[in-house]
Amino acid sequence: MPALRDIINYYITHSVVTFEMVEMSLENRQTWFTQFTNNGRHQLMVAETNGEIVGYAASLRFLLRPAYAPSVMTSIYLRKDQVGKGIGENVYSTLLENLKNVEGVHRAYGLVVLPNSGSEKLHEKLGFQVAGLLHEGGYKFGKYHDVRIYEHRLGK
C-alpha cells in the first residue's frame, strides 16, 4: 500500500496526468483499496518487478448516478522510473481482459489529460476509441487542461 501511495503521489505533485491535487495518505489508500474485488466491476491489477510494486491499473466507479453502474473508469500509473518498458501494456491489457468476463461491466472509460503521448498511444493500442473531448475540463497548476475521453466497448 505505501508503494501504491507513493506512485500516485508523485503524479499528484509533479504533473497534471491526474486531477487529484492533494497527496494521498496511507489511510486514504487503505479505504480506496476496499472498493476492489477479484471478479467484480472494480478491480485492481498490480505490476510487480523483482518483488517491487512498480505500477497499477484499476477499474473504478465512473459516475455516482446508479444507471452509470455498468460503466467503469479505468486508470493506470507506473512508477516514474518504470515507464516505456511494456509494463503499462501488460497490466492494462490484463485488467481489460478481466473486465470482459464481468457481466456487470459494459463500457470502460479512460480520461486522459492532453497531451500525454504514452497514455494516448497505450489506450489506442489496447482498443480504446476516442469518445470526446472535455475542452479545458480541468484546472491544475494555474492552467486549464483538455481531457480526452477514451471508450472501450469490451466486445459487448
Ligand SMILES: CC(C)(COP(=O)(O)OP(=O)(O)OC[C@H]1O[C@@H](n2cnc3c(N)ncnc32)[C@H](O)[C@@H]1OP(=O)(O)O)[C@@H](O)C(=O)NCCC(=O)NCCS
Ligand atoms: C502512460 C503509461 C501507463 C504507459 O505505460 P508504459 O509502460 O510506459 O507504456 P508501454 O511501454 O507499455 O508502451 C505501450 C505503447 O505506447 C508507446 N509509448 C509508451 N510511451 C510513449 C511515449 N512517451 N510516447 C509515445 N509512445 C509511447 C510504446 O512505444 C508502446 O507502443 P508500441 O508497442 O507500438 O511501441 C506510463 O507511461 C505511465 O504510467 N505514465 C505516467 C502516468 C500516466 O500518464 N498515467 C496515465 C494517466 S491517463
